[in-house]
Structures are given as C-alpha cells and as structure tokens.
Amino acid sequence: MSDLGIWAVPLAILGGAIRVSTPFLFVSLGEVLTERSGRINLGLEGTLVFGAMSGYAIAFLTGSPWAGVLAAAAAGAFFGLIHGLICSLPRVNDIAIGIAMMILGMGLAFYFGKPFVQPVAPDLPAISFGWWSDLPQVRAALQVNVLFLIGGVAAFALWWMFRATRVGLIIRVVGDSTDAARAMGLRPALIRTLATAAGGAFAGVGGAYLSLYYPGSWNEGLSSGQGLMAVALVIFARWNPIACFGAALLFGGAGALGPALQSVGVSEGYYLYYAAPYVLTLGVLIATSSPRQAMTGAPGELSITK
Amino acid sequence: MPMHPFTRRGFLRSGAALAGAAAVSPLSMRPAAAAGDLTVGFIYVGPKDDFGYNQAHAEGAAAIKAIEGITVVEEENVAETTDVQKTMESMINFDGASLLFPTSFGYFDPHILEVAPKYPDVRFEHSGGLWSADKHPSNVGSYFGYIGMGQYLNGVAAGHATKTKKIGFVAAKPIPQVLLNINSFLLGARSVDPSITCQVIFTGEWSMAVREAEATNALADGGADVITCHVDGPKVVMETAASRGAFLCGYHADQSPLAPDMYLTGAEWNWAQVYTDMINKTLAGEPIDNFVRGGLADGFIKMSPLGPAVSDASRAQFEATKAEIMKGGFAVIKGPLKDNAGNVIAAEGQAFAETDVTLESMDYLVEGVIGSTS
Numbered sequence: 098m099s100d101l102g103i104w105a106v107p108l109a110i111l112g113g114a115i116r117v118s119t120p121f122l123f124v125s126l127g128e129v130l131t132e133r134s135g136r137i138n139l140g141l142e143g144t145l146v147f148g149a150m151s152g153y154a155i156a157f158l159t160g161s162p163w164a165g166v167l168a169a170a171a172a173g174a175f176f177g178l179i180h181g182l183i184c185s186l187p188r189v190n191d192i193a194i195g196i197a198m199m200i201l202g203m204g205l206a207f208y209f210g211k212p213f214v215q216p217v218a219p220d221l222p223a224i225s226f227g228w229w230s231d232l233p234q235v236r237a238a239l240q241v242n243v244l245f246l247i248g249g250v251a252a253f254a255l256w257w258m259f260r261a262t263r264v265g266l267i268i269r270v271v272g273d274s275t276d277a278a279r280a281m282g283l284r285p286a287l288i289r290t291l292a293t294a295a296g297g298a299f300a301g302v303g304g305a306y307l308s309l310y311y312p313g314s315w316n317e318g319l320s321s322g323q324g325l326m327a328v329a330l331v332i333f334a335r336w337n338p339i340a341c342f343g344a345a346l347l348f349g350g351a352g353a354l355g356p357a358l359q360s361v362g363v364s365e366g367y368y369l370y371y372a373a374p375y376v377l378t379l380g381v382l383i384a385t386s387s388p389r390q391a392m393t394g395a396p397g398e399l400s401i402t403k
Numbered sequence: 404m405p406m407h408p409f410t411r412r413g414f415l416r417s418g419a420a421l422a423g424a425a426a427v428s429p430l431s432m433r434p435a436a437a438a439g440d441l442t443v444g445f446i447y448v449g450p451k452d453d454f455g456y457n458q459a460h461a462e463g464a465a466a467i468k469a470i471e472g473i474t475v476v477e478e479e480n481v482a483e484t485t486d487v488q489k490t491m492e493s494m495i496n497f498d499g500a501s502l503l504f505p506t507s508f509g510y511f512d513p514h515i516l517e518v519a520p521k522y523p524d525v526r527f528e529h530s531g532g533l534w535s536a537d538k539h540p541s542n543v544g545s546y547f548g549y550i551g552m553g554q555y556l557n558g559v560a561a562g563h564a565t566k567t568k569k570i571g572f573v574a575a576k577p578i579p580q581v582l583l584n585i586n587s588f589l590l591g592a593r594s595v596d597p598s599i600t601c602q603v604i605f606t607g608e609w610s611m612a613v614r615e616a617e618a619t620n621a622l623a624d625g626g627a628d629v630i631t632c633h634v635d636g637p638k639v640v641m642e643t644a645a646s647r648g649a650f651l652c653g654y655h656a657d658q659s660p661l662a663p664d665m666y667l668t669g670a671e672w673n674w675a676q677v678y679t680d681m682i683n684k685t686l687a688g689e690p691i692d693n694f695v696r697g698g699l700a701d702g703f704i705k706m707s708p709l710g711p712a713v714s715d716a717s718r719a720q721f722e723a724t725k726a727e728i729m730k731g732g733f734a735v736i737k738g739p740l741k742d743n744a745g746n747v748i749a750a751e752g753q754a755f756a757e758t759d760v761t762l763e764s765m766d767y768l769v770e771g772v773i774g775s776t777s
Contacts, residue, residue, distance in 0.1 A: 105621075105625065108622060117617065164660075208576070211450075217660075234624045263549045307613075314612075314642060316610075321611050352617065356621035359602075359618075359774065360602060360604060362773060364773075
C-alpha cells in the first residue's frame, strides 16, 4: 500500500464527510421540514436511536437491510406523529415535549434493543465510485452508501418543494403565520402534525444508517449526540435543505480530522481535534451573525423566535 | 453521550434523598442479610453484552450466580461520575450488597475512595486500580490480570501475518493499562520482525462507535494490515477492520464470530475463575487480598483459539512464547529499550517482569509505536 503522507488528511476528510454525514443529513432534513411548519422537535435524538435499534432488529429478523430502513422510517414517523399530536393540544410546549420524547425514545430503544446487541445484521449496500484509482485509500473513501445518495437527492427535492410546489407553500405559510394559514382555510395543527411525522421518518432513516452501515452495529452508545447536533445544524443552515447537506458534509469531514491527523503522525492534542466540529459551529455562527437582523430565514411561528 | 435519567435505581436514588431528608440514617435502612447469604453488586460502565470489557465482567458475574447463597445485583451504563457513587450507595442501602465490583477504571479515584470509608463493613473490589496500603482504605481491594502478555502474544501472531510491516491499534485513553497493551502488541510483533511499526490512534472515549470506526479506517488508510484495540466494545473496530481486509487480534472477549477468517487470536479475560475464588473466600470467612494480580498461568487471562489465517511458523512461535510466559516472570519490557521520544526505558540487561508493579504506572510508548500519549 502506498504512503500518501500529508495527502492522507484531505482524503480522510473527504471519506469521513461521505461516511459520517448521512445521519446528520437525514435528521437535519427532518428537522427542517418540521421547523418550516412552525414546530420544533428536539426529540429527534431519541427518534434516531430508536430508528437505529428498530432498523437493526428488523434487518436481523428479516435478513433484509431495506426492510430495516422501512421499519426505522415507520418507527420515526410514529414518534413524530405522537410528538405532533401532543403538541396540537392547547398550551403544550413543543420544546418540553421534544425533550420528553428524546428520553422516551432512547429508553425504549435500550429496552427493546437488548437482545439485538450481539447478533450481526446484514449491512446496507454501498456503491464504489473509486474504481478509476489504484490507491486503496481512494477506493475506500469513495465507497458511497446508497442512503447518502438518497439523502443528497432528498435535500434538493425538499429545497425545490419549499420553493416551487403547493405543498411547500402550504408548509411555509403554516410555519410563518398561523393566522394567515387559517384565513386561507388551512388547518395548521393537522399540517404541523403531518410535517412532524414526516420529519420523524427522516430521523429514523438516519438512525438506520448508523446501525446498518456505518459503524454498522447496534449498541447503546451508537449515537454520540448526532441527533442533537443535527437539530443545531438546522439553525446553522438557516432552514435551507441544501445548506443542511453542506453543513452535514462539513460536520462529517471535521469529525474525521482527529483520527486522520493521528494517522499521519500529528498526535499531540487529539482531544482538541475531536472538538473541531463544535468549534467550527461556533465560528460559523459568529461569522454569519448580524447585529441588525437575527435568525434570517427562521419561520415566524417557531417558538424560539417568538 | 449516554443519558439514562429514568432507571429503577435512579428512581430509588431520589427516594433515598427524600428519606435522607427525613433524617433517617442511611445505615439503618440496610436490610439485614440472613447468615451465610451474600449479595454481590456489579457495576458496568457500558452494556454488559458489548463483546468486550463489560461482557467479560458480566460473564464472571454470571458464573458466581450459580454459587449457593449468592444474590447478584447488576447495573449497566453507569457513568464514571457521581452517578457511580449513588449506584454503589443504593446497592448497599437498598439491595444489601456487602461486596461490590465497580468494574470500570475511572470508578476508583475519586468515587470508590469517597464511598468506601463511609461503609467499613462493605468490601469494594476494583479492577485495575492501583491500591496502596498507606493511601487507601483497607476495605478496598484491587485485582487485575497481566493482559499485556495476551497482547504480546497477539503481537506475535500479528508479526507473522503483516505484509506491510505496519500494524494498528485503536486505543481509548492513554492510561497505563492501555499503554502497556500497545507496547506489548508492538514488542510481540517485533519479536518476529524488528522492522515492524505500530500506529496508534486514541479516540479519547471508552465507547464511541463512530469515532472508533473512523480511527480503524484511518489505520487501514495508513497501511496497517493487522488491527487490534483497547476500547470497551471491540465489535465496531473488528467489523470495520475486517471490511477493510485487515487481520484482527481480539481483546477483552472472543470476537472470532464477527469475522472468523480474519481473526488471528485474541487476549481475553477469564473473570469467572477470579470471581469464584473471591466469593468462595468470602463465604468461608477468609479475607480477600487487597492486591490481587495474575496472568496466563494463574488463569486470569486466556487466549482465543488461533484462527485459520495463522501460519504454521506463526503457530509454532506463538505456542513457544506462550509456554515461556506460562513459566512466570516473563518480561516484555526489557533492555535495551527506548521510548518513542528517544528516552531510555530500560538499559541493557534491565528487565521488568510481568509482576513488576512499576509497569502499572506506565506513561510512555516504546520506540516503533507511532503516536503520542497526550
């Protein structure tokens, strides 16, 4: 195997971006959908973990990883639906419900997931885009999972949906002004509930990626807060699905920095490199902040902006 | 970032706080155990079926459940924070445990040292802690196995299997036990071929699946073709390494079912025997030594059966080295030896046998290991 020297670092960041970003991408797309309809679902970390568990369990029991992905999406949609329905009741705070749902989702996942820590479930397939290269490192970095591609397409589809379709317009109206939506004859509670359910399904699929592809097994420490980070990514990406895609890639790549630097011999201070994604978030938020106009692009009905 | 706010024990804990407020001494709430009966508490930092550290201890706990008069209480996923202090106190006060095995390294200082003086009739047995008679309470004991010897044998198998002359190690934190394992793995490989180097990547956490997978990929990208690890659950490292075509050396427990063709061998704990001895001593009313250590010969550790990828030459050297270690007094760290910053660790003729306590405060990586402890 050839030694790439310092070039191994950018390559590892690229590979890491492709491998690690998918859960961030799916959860943040789900959260964009939910928040654009005027509601915050902080419970997606729990949905992610439950999706990971249910996806792994169903994939193991049926032998089909795609059945696992569907099960994770269904479980995620169910969690989203519950969140949406509870928040439709008067005087219920969506942030508090979200935290409760997060803890519930993780607790249920740990409880039902106990018998599935040991078994080995089939993995999702990946496509090799590195066939043109002789370098095994390049070939490994360009092993792209199908879910990553689906996530990328979904980001553009959502962006187009919000911009150019009737459904997108309805979600945006509901998210920006409940009164205006009512005046148009829409039912905001119903639309928000459906958007939250769809958002939950996205987060569930993100979880299935974790357990069925990378790192590819179910255990209780599988998610190290990816679901929570992804919710923060939405603000970072200013509620724009395509920006979510970019932010997810950035986060995935930054996470690969620590191991990659150690592997080329930059081994001092690895704790600092592991903090890179978070430093990056702070840096970008400060750089893009504006003294006059806070929260550009934020939906008007979001409880954090009120 | 595991969060487990709602557990049975957590609920009991808040109940205990209320009871404490009602000015009930915690000691008076301890259930009186029937004579001859013993309740033993096991505390794990992660899930107890993680193919790794916690599973090894849980298998030991399962073995003592069979002993008559023994009740085992267990709690998983207890963080190395004040959480473990609350868990220990609740096991003592509510379950009536009089022998505790808080198994994770970080439980020792300050948590066990904080709780133990409050409960002088409870015995605290810690795995890996550096107990010393002048500093620490006498109801605290420390036990550990010389698993570095197992990693040395892993290294022998790895040294024969590697073609790139580069082997890899995914490590959690730079504590003495981990450093000894890394150094032993490399020195084992160097006993086959002195040109071999070992790349180490620290993840900074005992269990962080995505980062362990990234670290394994980085090792494979760097050309390592035999990979082992010292993290709590080696499953992710083993599966990722096998998917990159690297050979595997296991750790903590037998991981050969995960990739039978790529698995060379592995260094495993054998806690069932250690725990059974300790329980039998306690039941017989004999004291347990405060400082218990043992290696391959004492049955504290064992090796996984050699896999199909192990060559005959490798097998011969493996068995010969193992026989040598079984005699006792084997030294992995022996002169002339430098660390990877060029400082002399052992002069010509100097050797640190496996039983040498100074090895348990190791703070260096030997020459040939690529990595840094900070």
